[in-house]
Amino acid sequence: MFTALSINVFEQSIRDYHVHDDIHRTIENPYSRDRIEHLLYAKNWIDTVQWHLEDVVRDPAIDPVEALQLKRWIDRSNQERTDMVEYIDSYFLEKYKDIQPGANASINTESPAWAIDRLSILGLKIYHMREEAQRTDATPEHRAACQAKLDILLAQQQDLSTAIEELLEDISQGRKYMKVYKQMKMYNDPSLNPVLYGQKP
Structure with missing residues (x-):
């Protein structure tokens, strides 16, 4: 099962x-680049680092300059996270x-990778709640x-795993x-964020 593999890697x-x-x-990914485990490990590593960045930036005594640097880091991390999700979806698209979808085939509210x-995030919640x-x-x-x-998080993990497996089975049949859909994030794009494209050189 793909979800069992994912949970183990996470x-x-x-x-x-x-x-x-x-x-x-620095991440030391133990999986070769030609394996889906490589993407899953890299995806969760990004999530894990960002989890702790979010903790650090909430320190009431943090230096404002450091806080801004961490916010910029979190922005980059969010973009990397989105990119990794799209890479994982590319794996499913290829698979x-x-x-050939049936005549009555429907689309899901989110892609498998999302x-x-x-x-992945649930894995972090479970680890830290434990x-x-x-x-x-x-x-x-x-x-x-x-x-x-x-206990609730573990039940949620099981329910989500079941739903993902059902989605993958439905796609395969x-x-x-x-x-x-590419996420088309606007805030990091100098041509789309008015604060950035409005700046004078």
Whole structure:
């Protein structure tokens, strides 16, 4: 199952990141570029670094200049995340390129890779909620509340995995078809963001 493979790779990426827990550490992707695992690992690594960037930038005592630098980093990370999702969708487009959709085939509300993106983020929520549920310096009430949230996240992961597998099966059988729209983000494009194209040289 593709979702089981994805979850395993995401968990590996999250574990690998937390060996050093350093937002500046360079990714060491263990998979060759010709494997889908390479894209999945790279995708989750971006998500994991950004998760921790979002933590750091919320420090009330952060230097404003540093905060701005981190915001710029987060913007770049968002663009990289979008690019990785589109690469993963390209994998699915290639995989199902010979499938002829049926006459009554329908389109899904999101592409497979954007659903996989949510699975990646869920992996991070599960990892960090489990940490909170097991904190020895926290109160029993805190741990119990976090365990309850963790149980919900695990159920959500199972439900999302089932939905993704059903979507992929529907695509493979021609009951649904894929259509990928490039995200066309505007805020990073100097020709589309009025704040950027309005600047004088």
